[in-house]
Amino acid sequence: KAGVTQTPRYLIKTRGQQVTLSCSPISGHRSVSWYQQTPGQGLQFLFEYFSETQRNKGNFPGRFSGRQFSNSRSEMNVSTLELGDSALYLCASSPEGRTEAFFGQGTRLTVV
Amino acid sequence: QQQVKQSPQSLIVQKGGISIINCAYENTAFDYFPWYQQFPGKGPALLIAIRPDVSEKKEGRFTISFNKSAKQFSLHIMDSQPGDSATYFCAATISSNTGKLIFGQGTTLQVKP
Numbered sequence: 001k002a003g004v005t006q007t008p009r010y011l012i013k014t015r016g017q018q019v020t021l022s023c024s025p026i027s028g029h030r031s032v033s034w035y036q037q038t039p040g041q042g043l044q045f046l047f048e049y050f051s052e053t054q055r056n057k058g059n060f061p062g063r064f065s066g067r068q069f070s071n072s073r074s075e076m077n078v079s080t081l082e083l084g085d086s087a088l089y090l091c092a093s094s095p096e097g098r099t100e101a102f103f104g105q106g107t108r109l110t111v112v
Numbered sequence: 113q114q115q116v117k118q119s120p121q122s123l124i125v126q127k128g129g130i131s132i133i134n135c136a137y138e139n140t141a142f143d144y145f146p147w148y149q150q151f152p153g154k155g156p157a158l159l160i161a162i163r164p165d166v167s168e169k170k171e172g173r174f175t176i177s178f179n180k181s182a183k184q185f186s187l188h189i190m191d192s193q194p195g196d197s198a199t200y201f202c203a204a205t206i207s208s209n210t211g212k213l214i215f216g217q218g219t220t221l222q223v224k225p
Binding site for chain 1: 144211218
């Protein structure tokens with residue numbers, strides 16, 4: 001079974017731009033969560049989607065948004081990028097009714 | 113109350129030794145406690161997890177000890193190997209609040225040959 005796939009692996013963007021990251025969950029997993037990982041703040045929960053609905057949200061500004069499609073694939077968008085948004089963005093998928101979360105390799109976003 | 117505190121921040125162990133990483137939580141509603149292992153350039157990989165109805169869970173060289181009254185849990189890596197050198201994260205969540213893992217700050221483990 002293929003794991004969680006995130007694209008692209010690396011991105012460099014300029015302050016003020018927007019960016020869209022993509023996540024394909026493990027086949028059959030309908031829950032997708034997003035996390036931001038930085039050296040200073042560690043791993044922080046952004047949001048979770050299940051059946052195309054946002055089920056949970058972390059404490060991030062409205063510039064961070066996401067969505068999920070009917071095939072469970074998910075995208076997250078960050079608008080008006082700031083230097084502090086430079087981070088590794090991780091996507092995790094979970095089987096329905098189970099708590100285990102399986103992570104992808106992440107997208108490394110650098111804002112210059 | 114949502115925090116999970118992890119210690120130590122870094123750990124150096126000789127090959128064959130025991131590595132011990134500790135975590136503490138405040139929210140008594142947490143009912144699922146996983147540990148993740150992360151290598152540089154990779155995403156976190158689920159290592160082992162425990163629920164509060166058991167005090168210990170063992171999988172191979174990895175053991176979680178859980179103390180519900182003290183609100184603490186720890187990861188023990190027996191016979192530590194250089195290949196275990198990685199960053200380890202503890203986490204906690206409420207099962208009904210799926211997808212929202214609260215992570216500790218991480219422990220960088222170095223196992224010396």
